[in-house]
Structure formats: structure tokens, C-alpha cells
Amino acid sequence: MKSRISVLTSIVLAMLLAAIDTTILNTTMPLIAESLGGFSLYSWPFATYMIATTVLAPIAGRLSDMFGRKRVFASGIVVFLIGSWLCGLSQTMEQLAIYRAIQGLGAGFMLPLPAIIAGDLFSVEKRGKFQALATSMWGLSAIVAPSLGALFVEYLSWRWIFYVNIPISIIALLTLIPYREEYAPKKARIDYMGAILFAVGVCSLLLVTVAESNQIVYGLIGALFLVGFYLFEKRQASPLVPLTLFRNKTIRWMNVSGFVGWAGLFGTASFIPLFLQEAAHLSVFVSGIALLGTAVGWMAASVPAGKWILRYGYRKLFLIGHLLLAASGVLLVLLNESHGFWYAFFTMLIQGLAFGLLSTSGVIGAQQLVEAHEKGISTSFMMFSRNIGTAFGVTIMGFFLTRTTDFMHGIHDLFMYGFIVSLLALLISFLIKDRREELGTGS
Structure with missing residues (x-):
């Protein structure tokens, strides 16, 4: 029991670190750019972190299947710690962009592992509660990150937004030590070429979203490398991403549903605060508070989701989740200048219920509907699909x-x-078929 509490502390701290560092630059980047110079590179510290995190997530899941969760998770925390230290030492925007990529590599290992470890430790019913706890870290970061960044800038230095990660990372490592894995890793040869093809392909596609020119070139390069990755993986005895995973139609359509749903409305959190500031003339702090509706709804849906899966199956929960998401979309389309804080809060609450239900059901399904040695890659690929969609x-x-x-x-x-x-995501959810004989399997 003490071991579980210790590892829970470790993974919660790691999630909080990764969540805060995803958003803390939003309020401090103007001052950092002024301090370091190089406004032309303003977006790159955001982009390099996002690209590294997105690319590494599925690779981390596969490595955890091969070498164990604890080793991979600890490696991610160490890399994140080193990246944070280097970011604090940055003297130019070029350095900051490179060091943020290192930090993102660590976050890429850290983000999928909590859900994977929880899948090893907890029953289906209890995983919903863990997902709610995980969500609360993102909700907490939405409030803490801007305030923390502002405090560091005003009273210390912007460099402390990175240095503060170091002691927290050390605590996360220390609390991970007592953890004894229940999962037995399945040793296999590392698919280095597959990792390279996948990384270059995904990086090129993500560059389409951040580059100011040559988007078509990046898109073609990305498509070519991903086609090469697919052809290469088909011939591998121990592929980075087992393509047999997607013969499971439920897993396949859950991933497609995640990509489309997150591509549709998950970005709402980036624009609601802007609307409240520009149209409703609310402060930065108050407009950020409106996003708490998402966290509240997400937690409310996540806690009982494990029990609901056993009772109703995946398909019904996905249909309900996407119906709620579409309902939030209707409210957003009707948004106008007369709407203020409470309209936005209620809309985000509905959206939080939707994403809480979809996220938790998807993660649990990714773990329950595959073999034990594929649980890591299945879980992290589910998160990867959503990240790419976002x-x-x-x-x-x-x-x-x-x-x-x-x-x-x-x-x-x-x-x-x-x-x-x-x-469209709602229509795709009709293709998800329940495999009820598998819902009670796993631990």
C-alpha cells in the first residue's frame, strides 16, 4: 500500500510539472523574448516543446513495454530536469528553443507513463478516479501556471519558471524508488530505424502547423516518411508500433475518434480566454478562471467512468461523450458579445464532461483491449492521436x-x-463496437 501511495505521489508530481510547463510560457514569453532578443523566434520555444512531447509519447509507451515502466518513467524525469536546468541558463532564443526541445523529450516520456502505470496498479473501476486526479493536475496548472510565472517575473527572474522544476523533479524521483513493478517487461530488439522514420515524419507534419512558409514541402516530407515507416514496420519482427494493434477495430476507431474529436474542439481553451478579454472585457485572471469549468466537468465524468464502462460498454459512453461535445459546440457557435463569464463557464463545463468521458473511456479501452505487453504502446498511441489532433x-x-x-x-x-x-467525431463513434467479453480482463 505504501508503495502505491509513493508511486502515486511521483506520477502526480510528474503530471503537474509537464502540465505547468505546457502553459507557463503563455504569460512570460513576451518578457523572455525581450530579455533574450530574437522576436522572430517567438513561437519556437512553444513549438519545439510540443513537437518533442508529441513524437516521444508513443515511443515511450513502446519502450515501457520492453524495458519496464519504472526505468522509462525515471529516465523521462531526469531528462526533464536537465532540460529545465538548461532552459534556465539560456542566453539566446536559439538556445531556449533547443533546451525546450530537451525538456519536451522528458515530458514525452513522463506524460503517457502515469496512465500506463495506473493500468498496471488499479482495477478498471479505480482507474476512473485516477484519471480524475490526473485531470485535476491540468486544471490546477491552468490557474497556477500564469500566476506562478507572473510572481517569478516580478520578484525573482523568468529563469525561475524553469529552475523551480528541479526540486520537484528530484522529489518525483525519490518517491518513485519504492515502486515495485507488477508488470514483467517483454524484452525485444529496439527498432531504431522505425523510431527515426516515425520521428522525422511526425516532426515534419507538425512543422506544417507552426512554420510560416514551405508548409507544402513539410507536409510532403512528413507523408513520405510516414509511408516509409508503415512499409518498414510491416517487415519488422519487433516493430516500434505493432501494426496488429489496429486490426482491433475498437482500438482503431477509438484512435480515429480521439484524433477527430480533439482536432474539433479541444483547442477551445486557447480561444475562450481571448474572447472574454476582447469581447467581454474581463481580466486575464478571470478569463482563465472560466477554464475551470473544463476541469470540474472532466473530473465529474472521469470518477465514475470505470464503473460505467463495465455497465454500459465503450460504445454508449463514446456516443454520449460526443453528443455532449457537439452540444458544447452549439453553445460556442451561439456565442456573442452579450455573453460573459457564466455562459463561458457553463459551456466549458459541458465540454469538460464530454472530454472527461471520452478521455477516460479511451485510455481504459486502450489498456483493456490489448495484450499485456502492448498496453504501453496502445495507451501512449491513444494520447498521441489526441495530441496530433489538438x-x-x-x-x-x-x-x-x-x-x-x-x-x-x-x-x-x-x-x-x-x-x-x-x-464528424460523433458519426465515427457509431463504428466503435463493444467487445464485452474483454471488459472485465486486466488488473
Whole structure:
């Protein structure tokens, strides 16, 4: 029992670190760019972190299947610690972008492992509670990160937004020591070439979302490398991503549903605060508080989700989740200048219920419907599908906002896009078939 409490402390701290560092630069980046110079590279510390994190997540899951959860998770914390230290030492924007990539590599190992470890430690019913706890870390970071960044900038230095990660990372490592794995790793040869093809392909596709030019070139390079990755993996005895995983139709459509749903409306959190500041004239802090509706709804749906899966199956929960997501899309399309804090909070609450149900059901399904030695890669690939969807969705929403001079017209267009895509995700959820004989398996 003490071992479980200790490892729970470790993974919660790691999640909090990764969540905070995903958003803390939002409020401090203008001052950092002024301090280091190089405004032309303003977006790259965000982009390099996102790209590294997204690419490494499925690779981390596969490595955890091969070498054990504890070893891979600890490695991620160490890399994140080193990256944080280097970020604090940055003297130029180029250095900061490179060091943020190192930090993102660590986060890429850290983010999927908590759900994988929880899948080893807890029953299906209890995993919903863990997912709620995980969500609370993201909700907490939404409030803490901007405030913490502002305090460090005002009273110490922007460098402390990175240095503060070091003691917390050390505590996360120390509390991981008592953990004794119940999962027996399945040794296999590392698929280095598959990892390279996959990394280059995904990086190129993500560059399409952040680069200011040559998007077509990056897109073609990404597509070619991913086709090469697919052809190469088909011939491997121990592939990085077992393609047999996607012969399971439930797993396949859960991943597609995650990509489409997250591409549709997960980016809402990036634009609701902007709307509340520009149209409703609320403060930065109050507009951020509105996002707590997402965390509240997510936690409310996540806690009982494990029991609901056993009672109702995956398909019904995915249908309900996507119906709620589409309902939030309707509210967003109807958004106008007369709407203020409580309308936004309620909308985000509905969206939180949707994503809480979809996220928890997807993660548990990714673990329950595969063999034990595929649990890591299945879980992390589910998260990868959502991350890729988020990256493309936010970029498309940003395009709708910036292509017009009328702010509210842009807001309406980007949320109309999100609503339409959420309807597509709802249709895809009808393709998910329950395999009820497998719902009670696993630990």
C-alpha cells in the first residue's frame, strides 16, 4: 500500500510539472523574448516543446513495454530536469528553443507513463478516479501556471519558471524508488530505424502547423516518411508500433475518434480566454478562471467512468461523450458579445464532461483491449492521436481567427469549424463496437 501511495505521489508530481510547463510560457514569453532578443523566434520555444512531447509519447509507451515502466518513467524525469536546468541558463532564443526541445523529450516520456502505470496498479473501476486526479493536475496548472510565472517575473527572474522544476523533479524521483513493478517487461530488439522514420515524419507534419512558409514541402516530407515507416514496420519482427494493434477495430476507431474529436474542439481553451478579454472585457485572471469549468466537468465524468464502462460498454459512453461535445459546440457557435463569464463557464463545463468521458473511456479501452505487453504502446498511441489532433485543430482555429479583421466573425468561424468536426467525431463513434467479453480482463 505504501508503495502505491509513493508511486502515486511521483506520477502526480510528474503530471503537474509537464502540465505547468505546457502553459507557463503563455504569460512570460513576451518578457523572455525581450530579455533574450530574437522576436522572430517567438513561437519556437512553444513549438519545439510540443513537437518533442508529441513524437516521444508513443515511443515511450513502446519502450515501457520492453524495458519496464519504472526505468522509462525515471529516465523521462531526469531528462526533464536537465532540460529545465538548461532552459534556465539560456542566453539566446536559439538556445531556449533547443533546451525546450530537451525538456519536451522528458515530458514525452513522463506524460503517457502515469496512465500506463495506473493500468498496471488499479482495477478498471479505480482507474476512473485516477484519471480524475490526473485531470485535476491540468486544471490546477491552468490557474497556477500564469500566476506562478507572473510572481517569478516580478520578484525573482523568468529563469525561475524553469529552475523551480528541479526540486520537484528530484522529489518525483525519490518517491518513485519504492515502486515495485507488477508488470514483467517483454524484452525485444529496439527498432531504431522505425523510431527515426516515425520521428522525422511526425516532426515534419507538425512543422506544417507552426512554420510560416514551405508548409507544402513539410507536409510532403512528413507523408513520405510516414509511408516509409508503415512499409518498414510491416517487415519488422519487433516493430516500434505493432501494426496488429489496429486490426482491433475498437482500438482503431477509438484512435480515429480521439484524433477527430480533439482536432474539433479541444483547442477551445486557447480561444475562450481571448474572447472574454476582447469581447467581454474581463481580466486575464478571470478569463482563465472560466477554464475551470473544463476541469470540474472532466473530473465529474472521469470518477465514475470505470464503473460505467463495465455497465454500459465503450460504445454508449463514446456516443454520449460526443453528443455532449457537439452540444458544447452549439453553445460556442451561439456565442456573442452579450455573453460573459457564466455562459463561458457553463459551456466549458459541458465540454469538460464530454472530454472527461471520452478521455477516460479511451485510455481504459486502450489498456483493456490489448495484450499485456502492448498496453504501453496502445495507451501512449491513444494520447498521441489526441495530441496530433489538438495541434492541427488549434492551427486551423487560429487560421479562421486571423484571416478576418472582424474579431467576432473570426470567433464564430473557428467555433463553427469545431462544431462541424465534432459532428464528424460523433458519426465515427457509431463504428466503435463493444467487445464485452474483454471488459472485465486486466488488473
